[in-house]
Amino acid sequence: MKHKINLNVNGEKHSIEVESHHTLLYAIREILHLTGTKKGCGEGECGACTVIMDGVPVRSCLVLAVEADGKDITTIEGIAKDGKLTKVQEAFIEAGAIQCGFCTPGFIVAIEALLKKKKNPKRSEIIEALGGHLCRCTGYEAILKAIEKISK
């Protein structure tokens, strides 16, 4: 069954056709070609596919594309405004919190979603928000360093 859906992605309106069984992750990557959002496990465990939907971070591999009809979506591509990196992105770069970079969009998007809700989150609150994000390269130390910078 095909559905015509409207998505507002990173401030841009898109009208696309999806199948019932397509996930939001599939629509973002394969239809809109926004490949910054990653597919890791495809079953909610790793956090690589995290996007912000109507203000809250969700795992786009566990949302059907049709369920997102009419919603505002922010992906990693929509985080930096006018080519200017955010405080979070800068902190990740400075702390060397990126190796292969596969997990990074998920981490950044999750922290940005938290910052939208709370201006100056504590270190512990950031860590709580990242509880379900896996990184296989950095050993988390550098990511924790980036978090120190953000929570200062």
Place this chain on the structure above:
Amino acid sequence: MKKFDYFRPQSLKELFSIYDENSAILAGGTDLLVDLRSGKKSFNKVIDIKGIEEFYGIRKANAGVEIGACETFSNILNSKILNKFTALKQAAGCMGCYEIRNRATIGGNICNSSPGCETGVVLSVYEATVNVCGKNGKRKVPFEEFCVGVNKTSLKRGEVVLSIFIPEIKNSKSFYSRISRTQGMDLACWNGAILVINPENPRRRKIRMSFGTVAPTPFRDKEVEKNLSNKKLTQKDIDMAFEEICKKISPRASSLRATPEEKKLAIKNFMNDILGNLP
């Protein structure tokens, strides 16, 4: 994922007109989509119930609270009305991770009915009631009759869970505990809830305890609870109760998450921690 057709009814009437034996109800999708993707389940129709207002609301209802089936764990955590239900709040806080809690619903949690599901032991000690609705009307199911096995509920074909009623128990305290393999996100290897009524008054005190992952559904033993109630407890009482529970539970030795011994130790520690510190 195998193909299916997606429907999003706007009313219960519309829902029941399309809900047939080859349909799955979709709430937060955090169990269903995983099962559809792995091929563990397949259906011709997936019916999203999130457009129907009867599945929402966290409200005071005669001598308790009613939580709509589609309320998410994040909403439960943020609800002031639920502040008194300590064990429920604790369980909601342990559940999955932030993004999962934003989608996962309490209705989906009990309908999936996994042996260590976060809300199972809590609803069990509170003796919650599940409000069920089908084409031909509504019925109330005591929570202890709702979960009947691993991933099995007593819902009849064509029925859905509308809401869950949790009675407010005056002068009571509730506690939740769980163990998992990692500190970050992991399903509970074991979980438990204890409710103590009149905690300060041993002679009028009542104890309720429920444990997850040690039987197909949350495990309660009312006989043991009776022996622990209405008296000042000694360590011997607690030890005897623990021995009795160990005889009756059936944790699977093949579980990858925790051995039967680890689960028994968790029960023992939890009981000592809570019951051992009562006046």
